Amino acid sequence: MATVGIDLGNAYSRVGVWINDDVEIIVNKWGNRTTPSYVAFTDTGILIGELAKNQIYRNPYNTVFDIYRLIGRNYNDSNIQLNLKHWPFRVIEKNEKPYVCIKYKGEEKDFAPEEILSMILVEMKETAETFLSTQVKNIVITVPSCFNHSQRQAVKVAGLIAGLNVIRIIVGSTAASIAYGLNKITTREKCIVLIIDLGGGTCNVSLLDIRNEIYEVMAVSGNNHLGGKDFDNRLVNHFVQEFKSKFKKDLSSNERALCHLREHCERAKCILSTSTHAFIEIAYLFEDINFYTSLTRTKFEELNQDLFQPIMKLIEKVFQDSEINKNHVGEVVLVGGSTRIPKIQRMISEFFNYKELNKSINLDEAAVYGATVQAAILSGKFSGKLRDFLLLDATALSLGIETLGGTFMPFVKRNTIIPAKKSEIISTNFDDQPNILIRVYEGERTQTRDNNFLGKFELSGIHPAPKDVPQIEVAFTIDANGILIVSAVDKSTDRSSEITIEGRLSKEEIEHMVTKTKKYHAERCKVL
Incomplete structure (x- = not known):
């Protein structure tokens, strides 16, 4: 098997x-x-x-x-x-x-x-x-x-x-770092590597410390609504308007025509990574109308400029979170088909003071390469290249509970190396409070209403006492697979309760x- x-x-x-x-x-x-x-x-x-x-x-x-x-x-x-x-x-x-x-x-x-x-x-x-x-x-x-x-x-x-x-x-950009490390790093010295993975639908950034075959994730950031398909959609909207202007016809309600146009826009986008002009020729696009047009690289960049800018924000975020200076980065590695776009490469290079970007690994296959390496290790294959390999992954978002007034109290901060266990002492909010409802959230906002609700459980049987007197230890335990267990223990009675955070669907x-x-x-x- x-x-x-x-x-x-x-x-x-x-x-x-x-x-x-x-x-x-x-x-x-x-x-x-x-x-x-x-x-x-x-x-x-x-x-x-x-x-x-x-x-x-x-x-x-x-x-x-x-x-x-x-x-x-x-x-x-x-x-x-x-x-x-x-x-x-x-x-x-x-x-x-x-x-x-x-x-x-x-x-x-x-x-x-x-x-x-x-x-x-x-x-x-x-x-x-x-x-x-x-x-x-x-x-x-x-x-x-x-x-x-x-x-x-x-x-x-x-x-x-x-x-x-x-x-x-495993995070795609982190997986890609494995492909880079196993094939490119020949020294056992410390190397800080930034992986930028921009694909069809998402942008992922990972900052890693790679040393002695140990891959430590220092920070990650991402946007799962930013990628090649978003650039395609901008082109589709542009040409729908052009078609309407030329022929006084509206394509926007004809899904078949939009599908044809979207495919040709995707091709044009790819062509513009190596050429400054692309031509679009679609026979009988709508009501027997042939649509012939062209697109320049400059126009493509203009239509998508506001989508390119958030990529740089994600890069800045990993340096802010890790408190690492960007000048300490040894390699900036590009992964994912959308990193072929020249404008994006220029923006990234300029951010790193015109540093040469590493495009040596297969842009399309780096993530699956890393996932396969991890699969081999977890199945017990430690020979050859994988003998000393170790990946220390990190949490993507902070984990915590809701306190009085809907305030978010983080226990496990984002970018914490996993496996991890963090605990804090909390208490009651009212005199003689018999139970505590623990509501678990993840996110970075100060109010829980702005974060993602994960689950809830109750610790009951708390002995009557003035507020703030009972000592309740709440612990967050997260394993290498991301399985989260949250527990609460009354220190005076050892009475406990816990929840394993599952998905949204019932068994x-x-x-x-x-x-x-x-x-x-x-x-x-x-x-x-």
């Missing part, structure tokens, strides 16, 4: 395995090392990857993508509401959670984001199993650095639904999704 690494991207996914003391990136059934993160529902079955993406023009309302922008969020999340206008598929609210609503075999069906993600994971699992001729059960999977606890737990649930055991979640909901997904997978196999 094999263990593999999966880079599950918002736009594309990849899978790798450790063979012969090195990483092997596995090609899919179409001979490609990347698989589009798309799922399509048709009258005959379910399509995943290339087949799903290639038919989006014919079936835009039932083709799902951008799943990382949905998973682990509430329906009313501002990021989801912002994306609704860009998605051709419907997203509805069920129990405050987002569900994708599609038509499958003539019937309307609702799918949780975890279910959609599980289908992509099944595709990656089967790709690996075909190559290895053995069953794959355990995986290490990448996520954006800004994913909160709920989102990470949702990814684990997706793995469970897919019949997989997610043994470790019953997860079991239902597992059964449901097996059924759809069986139907898909019949079609294929």
Whole structure:
């Protein structure tokens, strides 16, 4: 039974395995090392990857993508509401959670984001199993650095639904540092490395101290609503207006036309990384109208300038959090397809006083390389290159509790190396208070209403006493897998209570999704 690494991207996914003391990136059934993160529902079955993406023009309302922008969020999340206008598929609210609503075999069906993600994971699992001729059960999977606890737990649930055991979640940019370190660092001296990972849907930044094969994460920052697809959307909006101006026709309500235009905008964006001009020619884009236009690199940069600027803010943030001077950075490593954009490279280089940027590792495969290395280590492979390797990961967000007045009291600060345990003594707010309700949150805001609620539990049976007298020890314990246990102990009686923070879905909901997904997978196999 094999263990593999999966880079599950918002736009594309990849899978790798450790063979012969090195990483092997596995090609899919179409001979490609990347698989589009798309799922399509048709009258005959379910399509995943290339087949799903290639038919989006014919079936835009039932083709799902951008799943990382949905998973682990509430329906009313501002990021989801912002994306609704860009998605051709419907997203509805069920129990405050987002569900994708599609038509499958003539019937309307609702799918949780975890279910959609599980289908992509099944595709990656089967790709690996075909190559290895053995069953794959355990995986290490990448996520954006800004994913909160709920989102990470949702990814684990997706793995469970897919019949997989997610043994470790690793930040994509941190995983990329492993690819850089194993292949480039030849000295055993200290080296501070900044990894900037800008992909199709997210921007992740990791600052690491690499020394003696020990990779210590000093700080991470990220934005899971910033990437190549956001640049594409700017181009789509621009050309929708141009089309309207030229032909007095509005494309914005025609999803098929928008899908065609979006594909050509993506191509133009890629061309502009190596050329100063790109041409767009789309026959019969809308009502038999041929659309021919062009785009300069300067215009592309102008349309996206306000999206490029937040990248620099994320870089500044890791230096603020780590209290490291940017001049102490030995290497600035670029990862992710969107770092090919010349303007972004110039902005980063200027920030580091025109330092030469490191583009030596494969921009598209660095994250899956690192995930695969971590998978190999966790499965017990310590020979060769991996003999002395150790990754010390860190928390992405602060963890704490709510105190009187809705104030957030942090226990585990963001960028704390994990595993970690932190405890504090709290007390009652009122005389003779018999119990305390512990409400657990994560985030950086001073008021809990602005942070992410994780769960709650109660410690009861507190002996009558004036307020502030009882000594209640609250402890946060977080392991290397990000599993969080919060406990409370009354020091005078040893009476205790605790909670293990799970995902948003109940066990019953997860079991239902597992059964449901097996059924759809069986139907898909019949079609294929």
